[in-house]
Amino acid sequence: MKSMANPESVLKKTIELPYTWAMGEPTAKFLEGLRNKKIFGTKCLKCKRVLVPARKFCPRCFVNTKEWIQVSDQGTLRTYTIVYYSYPGQVKPPPYAIGVVDLEGADTGFSHYVGGVDLSDPAKAAGKIRVGSKYRAVWSRKREGNIFDIEYFTLL
Numbered sequence: 210m211k212s213m214a215n216p217e218s219v220l221k222k223t224i225e226l227p228y229t230w231a232m233g234e235p236t237a238k239f240l241e242g243l244r245n246k247k248i249f250g251t252k253c254l255k256c257k258r259v260l261v262p263a264r265k266f267c268p269r270c271f272v273n274t275k276e277w278i279q280v281s282d283q284g285t286l287r288t289y290t291i292v293y294y295s296y297p298g299q300v301k302p303p304p305y306a307i308g309v310v311d312l313e314g315a316d317t318g319f320s321h322y323v324g325g326v327d328l329s330d331p332a333k334a335a336g337k338i339r340v341g342s343k344y345r346a347v348w349s350r351k352r353e354g355n356i357f358d359i360e361y362f363t364l365l
């Protein structure tokens with residue numbers, strides 16, 4: 210007997226996976242900062258880097274961070290990509306742009322949406338997002354203490 214699956218006999222389902230995650234003090238304080246339009250990092254006292262988002266320990270030195278530092282909500286766009294492909298689990302429907310911004314006062318890149326650009330034409334959109342230029346956070350009007358308290362970063 211052949212064991213070839215008939216494509217019409219395939220069952221397609223979506224699995225829901227609800228979960229609860231204990232954030233811990235650094236993430237909780239970082240997100241509370243966003244609610245108040247402030248971006249906090251933690252400083253490693255060994256390598257002196259300011260890590261954003263705030264972390265409990267420095268992943269380079271393996272020592273706990275001790276000092277809280279507020280960094281700017283502006284910085285330089287290091288890189289970006291535009292997502293046109295749709296896949297399960299996306300927070301927002303494409304197209305959208307995601308970039309890494311080197312915030313002033315931080316030593317790590319901060320990943321978030323890049324907005325304020327018409328993304329309907331990929332070639333035109335790519336020319337309007339500028340690596341190396343200054344970008345600033347656009348804060349949500351209604352902030353709830355999560356990463357989406359920043360809607361996106363836009364060209365300054």
Ligand SMILES: [Zn+2]
Pocket residue numbers: 253254255256257258267268269270271
């Ligand atoms: Zn360190």
